[in-house]
Amino acid sequence: MPAWNGAWSEAEATAYLEDATVPIRLACRTPDGGLWMLSLWFRYRDGAFHCATGADADVVEYLEADSGVAFEVSDNDPPYRGVRGAGTATVDPDEGKALLEDLLERYLGGTDNALADRLLVDEREEVHVRIDPTRLYTWDFGERMADAV
Helix, strand or coil: CCCEEECCCHHHHHHHHHHCCCCEEEEEECCCCCEEEEEECEEEECCEEEEEEECCCHHHHHHHHCCEEEEEEECCCCCCEEEEEEEEEEEEECHHHHHHHHHHHHHHCCCCCHHHHHHCCCCCCEEEEEEEEEEEEEEECCCCCHHHC
C-alpha cells in the first residue's frame, strides 16, 4: 500500500472513502492510446477500490489492454475535498453479482428499484473492477473556502 500524501492521515482518508457516496472518476487509456474517463460506483475496502460494470462495457476492453489508471473521489459541492491517485486495475467476474448488489445498497439503499431490476437480470454479465492504488493524494479546501460556503 502506498503512503498517503496531502491534507489527511490514512485514517481520515479511509473514513472519507468509506462514507463518500459520489462515484469514483476513473481515467484510463484506450487500445489506440487515447484517453478515456468514466464514473463508477465504488466501495473502498482493504486498501483498494471495488467497482462494478457490465462485462460488455468499453472500459473492460480498455483495462484489459492497459491496466494503468488514474482516479479521483471528491465532493461535488464546496468546500471541495477528496482523494486522487493512480494505480492498477484488474477485471474479474462479479460472481452472483454480489458486488453490484452491495453497490446498489450503498448508493440507492437497496435493490427495490427499476435500475436494480434492469442491472440484476440473469442475462446481464457483470464484472468486478478492482483498483489497487500506487499513488494517493488527499486535499481539503475547507479552510480556503470557509467564507465562500
